[in-house]
Amino acid sequence: MARITQITERGQVDKENRHIFDSIATSRGRVSGPFSVLLNSPEVAGRAAHLGSYIRFESTLSPSERELAIITTAREFDCSFEWAAHATLAREAGVRDAAIEVVANNAELSDLTNDEALIVGYGREILRSHRVSDDTFAAAKARFGEQGVTELTATIGYYGMLACALNAFEVRPSPDMPQLP
Numbered sequence: 001m002a003r004i005t006q007i008t009e010r011g012q013v014d015k016e017n018r019h020i021f022d023s024i025a026t027s028r029g030r031v032s033g034p035f036s037v038l039l040n041s042p043e044v045a046g047r048a049a050h051l052g053s054y055i056r057f058e059s060t061l062s063p064s065e066r067e068l069a070i071i072t073t074a075r076e077f078d079c080s081f082e083w084a085a086h087a088t089l090a091r092e093a094g095v096r097d098a099a100i101e102v103v104a105n106n107a108e109l110s111d112l113t114n115d116e117a118l119i120v121g122y123g124r125e126i127l128r129s130h131r132v133s134d135d136t137f138a139a140a141k142a143r144f145g146e147q148g149v150t151e152l153t154a155t156i157g158y159y160g161m162l163a164c165a166l167n168a169f170e171v172r173p174s175p176d177m178p179q180l181p
Contacts, residue, residue, distance in 0.1 A: 003169045006036040017042035024049045027057070033081055034162040037169045048161070055158050059151045061144070063093035065119060068103070069155045071095070072123035075103050075180070077163035083180045084173030104181050118143055123156050 007013060008031050013021045020042045024035050027049065031039065038045035059066055067090035074082035083104075090100055099116045102109065109117040122140050125132045132140070140149045165171075173179070 002037060002171050004037055004040055006171070007039040008032060008036050013039060013042060017046075020046035020049075027053050033085060033171060034165050037165055037171055048158075051154075051158060052162075055151070055155050059155065060148055061151055061155065064090070064095050065115070065152075066155055067093040068095050068099060068116060068119045069123055069152055070159045071100065071103050072120050073127065073156050073159040074163060075106065076124060076127040077160060077167060078180065079163035079166050080180050081166045081171045081173045082159060082163050084177035087178040115143065119152065122152060126153070126156060127160065 005012070007021070010018055010021050010025075017039075021031060021039065024039075024045065025031050028035070035045055035049060038048055056066070061069070067086055070086045071083060071090050073079075074086055087100060087104075091097070096113075096116070099112055099120070101107070102112055102116075103120055109121055112120060118136075118139055122132060122136055125136055137149070140152060144152060
């Protein structure tokens with residue numbers, strides 16, 4: 001049970017903020033997970049959803065690159081809900097099972113492709129040491145370009161913010177969803 005009210009029905013939001021609920025529900029198919037708790041502050045939820053729509057649905061990163069960055073973030077934050085939601089999406093986006101296992105188990109990057117290792121390594125560096133080494137940054141910039149490395153960084157930061165909300169409010173996945181080891 002979450003620590004604060006999970007808003008999943010339109011009627012739980014006051015009339016002047018229902019457009020925010022409607023926008024989130026339309027873009028994602030429903031209101032759940034982080035948005036169910038962020039809607040306790042409708043303006044925060046709406047602004048986060050706007051950024052999230054770009055990151056998740058319009059980014060220049062490929063779906064597999066994006067999902068690998070998201071599950072790396074989920075693992076680094078030990079965010080069970082984010083992991084449960086995105087481990088399946090990562091597979092659907094074409095992330096190899098071997099890469100998902102490396103991330104899930106905090107394993108070495110040696111069994112990953114160069115691109116996988118770059119994304120996971122970049123995420124681990126920024127989330128563990130709050131910086132990215134010159135070598136890792138140069139490799140990411142060379143691979144993704146300035147816009148791509150910006151979007152990779154923003155993806156990690158955005159999903160880090162969602163993980164903070166999910167963890168603080170103790171939003172848990174259902175038992176039938178993929179679980180963190």
